[in-house]
Amino acid sequence: MADYTLSDYHERSKHRPNRYAPGPGRLDWSNQPNPFRGYAGAECIHLPLAADGLATRYSDLRQGQLPSPLALDLDAIGMLFELSLAISAWKSAGDTSWALRCNPSSGNLHPTEGYLVSGHIPGLTAGVYHYASRDHALERRGVWDVPPELPGVFVGLTSIVWREAWKYGMRAFRYCQHDCGHAIAALGMAAAALGWRAHLLAAPSDVEIAALLGLDHAIGLAEREAPDCLLWIAPGDLAAPPLPPSPTQFFGTPNRLSAEQVHWPDIEHVDQLTAKPHCAPMPEPDADVAATPISAGLAGDIRAATLIRQRRSAVDFDATTHISAAKFFAILDATLPRTAVPPWSAWPWPAEVHLALFVHRVEGLEAGLYMLVRNPQALTALKAALRSDWLWQKAGPADLPLYLLVPHDLRDIARSISCGQDIAADSCYSLGMLAHYAITAGAPWRYRALYWECGLLGQVLYLEAEVAGIRGTGIGCFLDDEMHALLGLEGNAWQSLYHFTAGGAVDDPRLTLLPPYSATRTSSGKC
Numbered sequence: 001m002a003d004y005t006l007s008d009y010h011e012r013s014k015h016r017p018n019r020y021a022p023g024p025g026r027l028d029w030s031n032q033p034n035p036f037r038g039y040a041g042a043e044c045i046h047l048p049l050a051a052d053g054l055a056t057r058y059s060d061l062r063q064g065q066l067p068s069p070l071a072l073d074l075d076a077i078g079m080l081f082e083l084s085l086a087i088s089a090w091k092s093a094g095d096t097s098w099a100l101r102c103n104p105s106s107g108n109l110h111p112t113e114g115y116l117v118s119g120h121i122p123g124l125t126a127g128v129y130h131y132a133s134r135d136h137a138l139e140r141r142g143v144w145d146v147p148p149e150l151p152g153v154f155v156g157l158t159s160i161v162w163r164e165a166w167k168y169g170m171r172a173f174r175y176c177q178h179d180c181g182h183a184i185a186a187l188g189m190a191a192a193a194l195g196w197r198a199h200l201l202a203a204p205s206d207v208e209i210a211a212l213l214g215l216d217h218a219i220g221l222a223e224r225e226a227p228d229c230l231l232w233i234a235p236g237d238l239a240a241p242p243l244p245p246s247p248t249q250f251f252g253t254p255n256r257l258s259a260e261q262v263h264w265p266d267i268e269h270v271d272q273l274t275a276k277p278h279c280a281p282m283p284e285p286d287a288d289v290a291a292t293p294i295s296a297g298l299a300g301d302i303r304a305a306t307l308i309r310q311r312r313s314a315v316d317f318d319a320t321t322h323i324s325a326a327k328f329f330a331i332l333d334a335t336l337p338r339t340a341v342p343p344w345s346a347w348p349w350p351a352e353v354h355l356a357l358f359v360h361r362v363e364g365l366e367a368g369l370y371m372l373v374r375n376p377q378a379l380t381a382l383k384a385a386l387r388s389d390w391l392w393q394k395a396g397p398a399d400l401p402l403y404l405l406v407p408h409d410l411r412d413i414a415r416s417i418s419c420g421q422d423i424a425a426d427s428c429y430s431l432g433m434l435a436h437y438a439i440t441a442g443a444p445w446r447y448r449a450l451y452w453e454c455g456l457l458g459q460v461l462y463l464e465a466e467v468a469g470i471r472g473t474g475i476g477c478f479l480d481d482e483m484h485a486l487l488g489l490e491g492n493a494w495q496s497l498y499h500f501t502a503g504g505a506v507d508d509p510r511l512t513l514l515p516p517y518s519a520t521r522t523s524s525g526k527c
């Protein structure tokens with residue numbers, strides 16, 4: 001470990017044309033991790049399912065217009081989770097069924113766990129709670145002798161890396177960070193739908209988060225949960241108070257997810273290398289790239305709760321559907337960081353990730369390679385880093401920082417870069433998220449934050465695809481350096497960290513959709 005560096009992990013976990021990143025080789029189904037963590041012996045509080053009654057329109061959130069804040073009570077906490085980390089449907093085929101959630105996850109393995117840190121609120125005593133998505137319930141993990149008084153709640157996110165490593169081996173650490181980013185965005189959107197604001201806290205260290213959530217008290221009892229991040233979520237725009245101390249008493253024993261766990265030393269190394277220290281305040285995000293969202297009208301009248309719960313991944317595209325340029329520009333516009341628009345209003349750092357787009361089927365827009373520069377300060381550096389003969393010809397509305405690099409039919413190239421997956425070619429567009437990897441020098445924890453930012457982008461792209469009447473899919477399997485070679489990148493100052501695609505979905509008629517929760521749930525008792 002002594003001389004293991006971040007670039008050792010990053011290079012070793014790349015997929016290459018002749019060799020995928022080291023993985024388990026074959027899937028050991030008998031050892032498949034349980035997708036649901038539970039704490040035996042912890043009190044279980046079933047949450048209400050009230051989001052059906054929430055009138056908030058997605059188009060309003062899209063413009064940063066939040067409804068009047070709901071009161072902080074158990075109903076609202078139920079909706080916060082119902083629209084972020086909850087199950088949104090069960091899919092079944094033959095004898096098998098599996099849960100889908102509002103937040104996507106690589107391989108549907110869901111390494112991300114959520115925790116609530118709350119003072120006394122109507123219907124809930126103060127405590128640290130684990131969110132059990134299977135039951136839409138809270139498991140009381142910890143209490144204080146002197147409970148804190150909080151005008152909002154903290155929500156903590158953690159990763160059980162083993163869930164992903166079981167299938168994906170060394171690359172799993174990356175996927176856990178993507179999933180964390182998706183979950184941050186999902187919480188940001190859900191909070192906004194309640195008229196609340198979410199803020200990802202830039203200051204707390206991993207050690208502080210682990211102590212508050214009680215992760216230290218579970219060490220050795222089950223597969224490790226790594227602390228990821230903490231959000232402050234409150235009605236209105238109340239600033240985050242100081243973190244409460246670690247609870248004085250803990251309850252519950254975590255379940256083991258697999259009989260055996262395979263250890264991936266590279267993941268253990270990168271986990272240690274990228275541990276987040278306590279951080280002094282960083283520079284605020286830059287002023288908004290484009291102040292007025294261009295796409296308000298296109299989001300129609302759909303309720304935020306409906307859109308959030310209908311989000312799914314496409315497994316196949318029809319290779320014929322086109323979208324209008326107006327819809328495409330609206331999708332891209334939604335990815336621009338705006339300080340008042342969720343989920344970007346939750347993000348505490350300047351935008352460090354840009355979109356390299358393969359445009360295949362957009363009416364009125366030439367097929368080709370485009371770049372969306374999400375932070376204008378990066379334009380000069382990107383131009384210098386990418387192939388010198390790219391056109392950099394401004395495209396789309398004046399406010400949209402979109403540039404045509406080269407007109408070309410890129411379907412075959414997109415497929416081959418995406419590990420040969422047709423979904424990257426048969427769609428309306430696919431893309432790679434080009435991150436400013438150079439910022440990890442001297443601050444390796446920012447490696448994780450770059451993936452989180454990609455995950456936020458992924459969640460926005462998923463929702464916007466639904467708005468546009470198409471469907472998205474995150475792509476974690478791509479050939480890293482083939483993408484870099486295409487763009488003309490040398491060195492690793494910029495690295496593509498996550499890919500995405502969206503188009504006309506072809507549904508599998510053998511699959512049936514079932515409701516997420518039984519109508520006969522009790523309100524307390526065992527989870």
Ligand SMILES: Cc1cc2nc3c(=O)[nH]c(=O)nc-3n(C[C@H](O)[C@H](O)[C@H](O)COP(=O)(O)O)c2cc1C
Pocket residue numbers: 100101103104105106107108175178179182311312313314315421423473474475476477478
């Ligand atoms: C980080 C990440 C990477 C993914 N990579 C791929 C991929 O390479 N190919 C693919 O077909 N789907 C991919 N997916 C889609 C997942 O398989 C999908 O999210 C999961 O099965 C859950 O289904 P849902 O999105 O409909 O809830 C990815 C999703 C995420 C979040």
